[in-house]
Amino acid sequence: MTSLVRLDRDLRVDLVRGFALWVIFVNHTPGNWLGYITPRNYTLSDATEAFVMLAGYAAGIAYGAAMDRQGWFFAATRVMGRVFTLYVAHIFLLVVFTAQVGLSAARLDSAAYLDELHLDPFATDPYRALLEALLLRYQPSFLNILPLYITILAMFAVAMPLMRYPRLMLALSAGLWAAARVFDITLPSWRGEDWFFNPLAWQVLFFIGCALSYRPPGGAPLSVPWRRWAGVLCGAFLGAGAVLTVMIWFHWDYTEATLPAFAPYLAAIDKASLHPLRLLTMLALTYLIAHLLPRDAAWLRSLPGRVFALMGQQALPVFCAGIALSFLARVGLEAEDTWWMQIVVNLVGAMALVGLAMLTAWYGAEKRGAPRTPRLPSPPQPDRN
Template sequence: MLATAAHPVFTHVMAALVRLDRDLRVDFVRGLSLWVIFVNHTPGNVIGYLTPRNYTLADASEAFVLLAGYAAGLAYGGVMDRQGWFFAASRVLGRVFTLYVAHIFLLVVFTAQVGLSAARLDAAAYLDELHLDPFATDPYRALFEALLLRYQPSFLNILPMYIAVLAMFAVAMPLIRRPWLMLALSATLWLAARVFDITLPSWRGEDWFFNPLAWQLLFFIGCALGYRPPGGQPLSLPWRRWAGVLCGVVLGCGAVMTVLMYAQWEFTQARLPAFAPFIAAVDKASLHPTRLMTILALTYLIANLVPKDAAWLRGRFAWPFNLMGQQSLPVFCAGIALSFLGRVALEESDGWAMQVAVNVLGTAALVGLALLTAWYGAEKRNGGRRGATAGLPTVTATDRG
């Protein structure tokens, strides 16, 4: 009886907090990517075998960066057109500061979490595996270098790349009005970073796990797709059957390469010796061309085959992912922290009961955080009036970033 009474209230609140005046395809994919990041960062999680990284050369990281660029182009491009580059750039830099604070907070929480677990469970390997051992040997220098983003433990390398790329966007924003020139310059930088192995400096000589000078290309592609020029037409690639077939071929070849790389590597080395070096060279750090082509093929197919007003995007199944996508920063940070807790739990017991508990409770926590953050944002925008969740919250341009 209680569950029956609570269900309409829950669905009403969730439906009210999902902003429907956005492209829900973007929010859904972004939310799904954040959930996949949580799953993939939890070693031993059986659901991880079903996530896209096992069947495509691109994974949630590529989707996250591309859609972050789309949101930036949509939001800050409009601000620039209305209020000028300086004002828009200041808003972008404000977002950069928010991301930096979130990264440092997550660093402190994650380091304390792993360090405490390593001490209590006598699992010093945690520190080495997650590249947190400098905090044991040289903690003050490690903290200083982490503040400079020159030291990035495992799982804490996406936000630094995002921070660097968004800072580049603040400077290059006027180029968004000439998208093909912007993309040409961005592609040139990507190519130079790959060919000449150019990256940003790091503390111990290790390259950035995500090289911002390469990954900026994906971000700026998203910017070009998201920008809406006043009185003009946004950049788009209309549906062509031959292009759709080509995208299918790209995804099919990528699936074969992924299986050969991760599931059948010994077979690849033994039976395909000429092809193995090419597969082994498919790197993530500098955004290998095959990974770039894969995410662009997926984007083209989704953009053209999934209608913007598809009914299922406004259905109950999509609401949790839409909410997570619309509240991406807190959900991402929580997902990283929860993934380590899930790992510790699965190392204690990897039976089906624990698998279900980790995934159900972890997902519920992420959705609950998205609900809370969305509710707080609605209350803030509505001046704290009672019943702010009774109607659809108003969305401003800066909410989309």
């Protein structure tokens, strides 16, 4: 584990992203008791916001440096190469997920799986469903995060030079987010349904991450200095958000009965187009974590910290495995919803995610390593007889 974690990076970013990937696995497993303690139960944002923002942060570091060294066109081709990798991963995950859900539905005689996960078109019109899935115009449940990432990254390939003008980039991004919300602008889909994650709105988080990480030649990244009053305001906002989240998730009937005029505003806190309260929650969390968690904190290099950091550094395979494993975990919990099955599902799932991260990191380290010099055969020894 120690040798596989890349310590030359900001481990805070990797740790939060690894934690978000583990949370995605837990939250996508219905009936998982750990789902009651994940951040979505006490903040107005969840792991998806963290995933998108940190993806932008990583893109600003990696592709911004490539743009400054070798120009926009070269950097854009690298971004589009990453887009292609993500697209292939999405199609592979689509095939695996559809196969395991379809097989489970047939073996367990449960068509509800297909309806609930929006996979029923594969039963009624499979060829059209496959074509629309390849075009990203059809996205079954749980398979909508990678299309969001693919689309935003393609937008980033075009808008990359704007990183040199961070305030202009953020103004344009915020304008697009506002327009997408106000005028209900989204990308087309097959059956007339909106994208579950509207890329035209969610891109604002990605570009905020870019602006915070990009370091222009001879300059410094966009700075957001610490102010005590701002920290107190962020803490108060997150506290109020925790109360609202509890009202939404655990006491909705009581909220509707006692606050009939306020309940519609809570119900309107949508995820598809990134409601302002969800956006502000993510920004408040980022501000506090960035300033209150030192980059060189010793516990970041502890075993738990390195485990999450390693998963964050191998985000794509860990994410894909987490989505596939979440359905298997669901089937297991539905077959035997007991405390020991809860332990087995979560322990095996976590071990599988960490094991895959270790394997991927080891393979990447081998590819980056210097080629080994082949050992030459020893010269023949003279016959002493």
